[in-house]
Amino acid sequence: MNALDLLLLTSLGTVLFSVVFSASLTGRMLLTMLYAVQTVILFQIDAGTEMVSSFGFEIFNHALGLSFNGLSWFFALITLGSAFFAAWYGLNQQQKLLHVGLSANVFSMLVLLSAGDFLSLFIAWELVSWSGVLLMVLGKQESLVATLKYITYAIAGGMAVFAGIILIYSWTGSLAFNAVTENPLSLSQYGTLAILLIGGFSVKMALLPFHLWQAEAYALTSGPASVFLGAISARMGLFAIVITMMHVVDLKTLDSIFLIPELFTFRDFLIWVAALSIILPTYTALRQNDARLLLAWHGIGQGGYMMLGLLMYDQMGSAGGLLHVFNYASCQAILFMSVFSILHRTGTTNLNQLGGLVARMPLSFLAMLVGIIGLAGLPPMNGFVSKWLVYRSLLSDGMAIVFLASVIGTLGTILSVYKLMHNSFLGQLRVEHEHVKEAPWSMTVPMMLLAIIIFITGVMPGISLELVANAQSAIGLTPVDYHLGGVVSANSAISGDLDMIWVVLVLFSGFGIAAILFLSAGKSRRVHQLDNYAGGHFLNANNQYQYSDNFYAGLMHIIKPWYRYSFKWFEGAVVSFVNLAAVFSRSFFNQAHMLIWMLVVVTTVMAVAII
């Protein structure tokens, strides 16, 4: 019975506990504490070494085992942290399924993270996919529709993974993680496995052709569920891709599989997929008018950065990619919390029907401010560090075009989070929201805690970089050279050290000067929020001067020709094709005479036999 066993058992116990006790407030409080307890147990596991669980069973001559290393540890910490904050945030939620689903998700994710061979990886993968359903169905009818779409996509991905694992087994005769490394395969076999496994896992990650399901599925459900799903759920795909790259096809192999001879390798393809996954969903997010959907579309775009960083597979890039998982999870969680506290108080997240809530919900505003700075990747929040690492790696690898693409993506992020901020908290307050109160403590306290975490890990990224370095060494990379304030570039040819403490000091001295200037001018006067005038006219509260409909009209006009719903079209084409095939197969059962087919089979077999 080591710490890993204890962790898994506690997690399973949490599931049982949630099934029985989540109806009462005390039960939900204890449940939140249980996630904290799991986190404490997690810290008993040494992230630097591999820990093998004593659980394991044998089935059809395959020994299934569970083990934990630095990478699992890193992801497990984010999972448990997200679950802790989500559960706290959801203390007032009566829906039992939410709490059961949350604990079931955590448990299945922990099993996935500790998978010790391909079969247990797949089993846990499917469990994660299906337990995700529990969290997605908590909204209105639309969430059910989104979930059906999700599960179709997820199972399609899962089946691709299944095929890949079956192929590994039939080619190598083993399901252990070292099966492929010990029995090298041919290049075409590597290519097949790469398509099946990376393709299958990237469905969860919502990389480009498979991204259409994610926004609705994550956003339209209940708040705490969205927080958890948005923060970590999709990243399980990233974890599995890392496992694939570690045990099946490493980047060197991917780089030797040419899709266009001598020009374009599989790795280039994946890099471009990641780059496009940054741009397209981000600009789709820009078009959303529902705050929840806007955030969820961002989640897809941010996944591109992580993928991009990992595909660099160097010290800095992979550190950036992994660190972004952590940073993004915290930012997305706080943003969803803020948006759902607006929903909790006003009953809507439609950006066209909000505005001016800053004075009514200042803590939520603060949380969102911290979140969007982090999400946009600006100092002093933690998002900056990871994006900086990814950029740094792209530049030092000489990938200028991809770098440009990711900068365009960041630009889109800044624009859209500004839209989010402006249309919800800034601008004119609507009359119906005049008496809105701040969200309850159970919601604001976790938001504030997360804001502190985002700021601290932004100023002192060394804290999170330590975890990243452990993860890196677990997957066989040289760990990033870090210190409390940032990183030291290993490659001294390009100077590129980062010390966030200095950056923040410079930044805050700038803020300080600005504040001095502002206060010394002393001309501000406090007025009531509904006391507005524009263009010399007094406005009463029923006149809207704030434009939030058709935000960024000019920009939209420019990018519209580039965005022709081509993926939606593709999805529709696949569905139509399947429907057409279904109509054909139905026509077989609609025949008045059915016997000819019997004769066809018999005759054909006889003919073949005689020939």
Next chain:
Amino acid sequence: MKHYIILTVILPLLVAFLLPTIGRFSYFLARALPPIILIFSIVITACVYNNETAPFALHIGDFVAPQGIVFHVDSISLLMALSVQVFALFLWPRRSFKLQSEQIVSNKRYSLMLLLVASANGLAFSGDLFNLYVFYELLAVATFGLISFDTNEANQARFAAAFRYLVISATGSVMALLGIALVYFLTGTLNFAHLATQQANLFNPIGLSAFALLLVGFGVKAELFPVNSWVPEVYSAASKKLSGYLAGVISKLAVLVIIKALLFIFPHSEAAYLMLGLGLAGLLIGELSAMRSNDFTRMISWSSVAQLGLVFIAFSIPGQAGIIAGLAVLFHHMFVKTALFLIAEKWGGRISDLHGQGYLNLIMSGIFIFVALSLIGLPPLPGFWSKFLLLNGLAGQEYYFAIAIILITTVIEVNYLFRVANHLFSREDKPVLPINNHHWFDTLTASLIVVALIVAVWELPTINDQLIIMSDQLLDIESYVNRVLISTENGL
């Protein structure tokens, strides 16, 4: 003890013959007798199963093997017979009638059910091609009669469905008879063990043609691809429990007949390819049709077509891997499909009518979701392991095309099964239809199936061992031949 296994075939026949007469004197006795007989047969089968004497050959009338008819009793046939009887007991028609004319009719139904059970047992045990044909026809005739029973006079479709089924089935029988004639032409025998010794005579175009004829002939009940167009009609028209019994259990016995034909008459790759192709076609056509279905019963009927396609694909894999995978898929489907049809007992109509039912009837919708998950193959439920064995076997033969089709159709399956779940837990603001709850016994049966599936997860190693034993027995043709042909000459 050995010889008493034949009572599982004979006693239901005896009671079936006498039941209409008994029923005229005592309706109570007519209702009570069949379950008693079933329990008695279950006890006999279980005793033989436990006695470790299996496998053995039972020479009926003590006539020496190739001349007389042989019942070959091994683990697989005992298990099949056991499931036939147990499922019959649980799915037994239980409605009692007040009017005497209705009672007479319902007695006839009990009698037909007993004939169905007896013929299914015969199919499980018999080791003679023509004897199988006879039992198969008995099964068919009993089925036609059972389909035509319905107290709901509005359901006129049942006669048309039964007639169309009869035409397909009888044509199939003609084909099977032709196949038997060809086999007899070539070998002069119909005993499987004897045929196995004559395989050199059968390995030619005529042998393959005979196999194809037998395949389409016996494939009708096994829902094989080109002869399965009766499936949605009959299952929609018949009572849902009967449909569950036909789809879940009876179809498996026809599969067993085909497997015997494959192993003893034409164990060559051509036959396996034929089964693979037809199985794939059935899988595709079933899943695709189910996807567009608006009716719950029809949806699960098409899903059963697809699952039987999967069974054929599995058995087409040569060697032990194929037999193990096939048996796993077969037994899994037996449980799952029966549970689904039990659910359809009350929810058999339009799927859109089910909206919101899940909140009213949490147990049944929970059972539905669990069973659907197992059917799809969510690990670690048994459905996953059966699929795992199947895909492993296919990968071993490099049938990558088949793997791709199986996985793609799984996605379709998820889509339509969870469309139902979405309707069950729909949050639309429509009034929920006041559908009656399922009868407590149906709920109990479905719950028992769920329990059995869960226990199967714990007992996977045991099941795996049993599957290996069964496949060993099935594949060990040499000792089969010895048991059937030689042992009696020495022993008696």
Next chain:
Amino acid sequence: MYQFASFVFLLGFLFLISVITGFLPLGEPPMLVGQVIQNNAASETGASNFVTSVVLGYRGIDTLGELSILFAAATAGSLVLSGLKQKSIESGDAGFLVKSASELFFPLLIVVGLYIVLHGHLTPGGGFQGGVILAAAFFLPLLAKPSKSINSLALGLIEGLSGAAFIIIGLIALFNEGAFLKPFFENGELGSLISSGTLPLLYIAVGLKVGAELASLLNLLNQEEVNDS
């Protein structure tokens, strides 16, 4: 299109099955089982008609299955037709010729039928053939007088009891001799009426069963025909 395809496949079927039959060894069957039966049947079953020894001895369980099929068909048929309302009968009797012929032939058919049943183990014929003739004997009066109908209760009784008799003879063999349907009693002298053990008894059961089943099937259809008019 459909008809064209049907023709093409029919022609193909015709051609291919002709080719296949061309390979078949007609007239020289392998006689693996048949020869053994010819050598042993007389001593093992005591019947001089080998077809009978196969039908009731070697393949007795086939015959039981077949009886069950007839029973099932009759039962299923009555189930199918059970929902129909019984109308009053309007059609009149048949003409003079049919009526008097039926009266004339009824005893003759009974005698012939019984003879064929009883001599099943010695001559061509047996329970099936005799049973059909018996059924025809009972059906003739129906042809003559469609308004009449056979007593279905008695038919059901004969159906049930004769089928049960077959099984019970088999069961007695199971409990006494250790194998179901194993012939017991002495084989007797080959070729005499009282010989070949239980086979004649079985054949009587089969004859009654077949006769009763066919009669009840015809009865069923007859009632229907009357109702239909």
Next chain:
Amino acid sequence: MIPDISSILFSGAIGLLVIGVGGLLLSNNAYRVLLALVIAEAGANLMLVIAGYRWDAIAPILTGDFTPQPMVDPVPQAMVLTAIVIGVGVQALALTLIIRVKKAYGTLNMVEIKKRMEMDFDRLSQEANQPGKLEDNS
């Protein structure tokens, strides 16, 4: 040219079979379908019985002084006996079903029957879950 016995026997069997199957495929009337089935079954039975045919052999019945002579194979004859009776049972049942179908739909046209049956299924499917449904028949 006088055709030999084998081609006569075979063409009889094959002819019946093909005529029967052709009727099954092409006739649109339920009763004719049944008749075609009878014909096809006769063809298959004939095929089975000539599987035991033997040149210059007698029927498998010991007569006279019971001296062994070449006899035809008795097994196919016994099987055909069984198969014929089975066929009779199935055909009788089919007739009763045809009567009921005719009563229900007023037609014996296979296409029409299929169409009416599908309409019935749609109706049943709609009624199945509606309130006031008849008691189930299980």
